[in-house]
Amino acid sequence: MKKWFAVIGDPIAHSKSPQMHNTWFAELNINATYIPIHVQAQDLSRAVESLRLLGASGFNVTIPHKEAILPLLDELDPMAQRMGAVNTVVRLADGRFKGYNTDGVGFVRSLEAQIGTTHRKDAVLLIGAGGAARGIAFAMQQAGYDHITICNRTVARAEALVQELNMGTAISLQQAELDLANYNIVIQVTSAGLNQNFALPFALTHLQRGTVVADIVYNPLITPFLAEAKHKEATIVTGVGMFVHQGAIAFEHWLQQQPDTNLMIATISGN
Template sequence: MKKWYAVIGDPIAQSMSPAMHEEWFSDAGIDASYIPVHVREQDLSKAIESLKRLGCSGWNVTIPHKTAIIDLLDEIDTSARMMNAVNMVKVLEDGRLYGMNTDGHGFVRSLEEKYGTVGKGKNVLLIGAGGAAKGIAFALHEAGYGPIAITNRTLEKAELLSSDIEGASAIPLRDAEANLSNFGLIVQTTSVGMNFAKEGIPLQLMNVSAGTIVADIIYNPLRTEFLEQAESKGGLPLNGVGMFVHQGALSFEQWTGVYPNTKKMIRTITDQLGGI
């Protein structure tokens, strides 16, 4: 029987995941399909049961279900537990549901695909202390990056996150801004600068040193004001397209055993978003 996969969320029509996974299935010669499924918050439990009964082999999870779905799963991995969020579910052979979060590791894969491991051995600044920051901090630490400093508008949240990462510390935004030259890798994880969200940047980048890798996990727009300011100071930019593609690729690998062509997909999505 032909396998099928899905992405669930509310809203879901805007998702770029179906086209991405369909192309990967075609490239790999795998007879499978991937569809978007609109699931409202109050219907989540019934939707998960329906996906199982209808033979779905796995699905991605997006807003607003990433945390609520945890109680409906049989097991989750360390990253999902750390973030208290799941973005990928795999139906195991015995029918149990296994949840993972591939966002953080997707970021690291994206970082290393573009810049190799030059960021290792350098001080890391993480801006933000939400779910995305948790996953990225965990994955960076696991991959050998750091020490990691975390800054956030609310310092208490940065302190809470830093307490979960060995060797990490929390610093006020003002101190981070004044000492940006001390960091070789800066990662912006907040929604500031995203389309339809708050405009602007979370901190000024006047003190960034040339050659510093500066990442913003937002991918629409491709070049946020944050990245533009970093580039003007000689920073090496990294937008969120690669993270989006690699988190999907990690899901694809879990489902099929094949890691797809991410470089080609990054080019495709960049073109679709009006990039060069």
């Protein structure tokens, strides 16, 4: 029987997940398909039950549902539970839905594929404190990054994440702007770059040349944040690598096969 998978979110039209997974299905000769489903917040519970009823083999979860979906699942991977966010759901043999978080590990794989593993003791600034930030913060901590500062529009939310990590510092966006020269790695960890009217979280006046600047948004490839960082001669890391690596980890959870990530990154980047 043909398997089918999906990605749910709001918005969803921008997602390249169907293109990526359907390409991998074809490359590995897997009889499956993958579709995007637009799900608004008020419809999330019904959407999950519909996916269960209609026999989805698994699905991805994107903004704004990564945290809200937790109580709707039957089981959580321990790391997803600790992160408080899910982006991948697997249908188990008994029909139950189990949630995983592949975002954080996907980001770390992407970052280190570009800059190597020698920066783990560098000072890191995460901009944002939502579900994606939590996943990335925990994964970076697990990989050995132990100098992490989190800034957020609502400082209390950054403070809460620092407490969960039991590591790091929480500061305001204004303080981050003033202290920007102190950080070797700066990561834009919000979905704001999806908005065409996106305003930078703060001015990059003090950004130092050669600083590693990453954005988790992959469409557009060069977000306004990365464009400004590039203008300041930073080393930029687009969101494509994270997107592909997190998708590959989800693919492995679903089908126990490893897809070709390098070719997919080149394809989506237009190289």
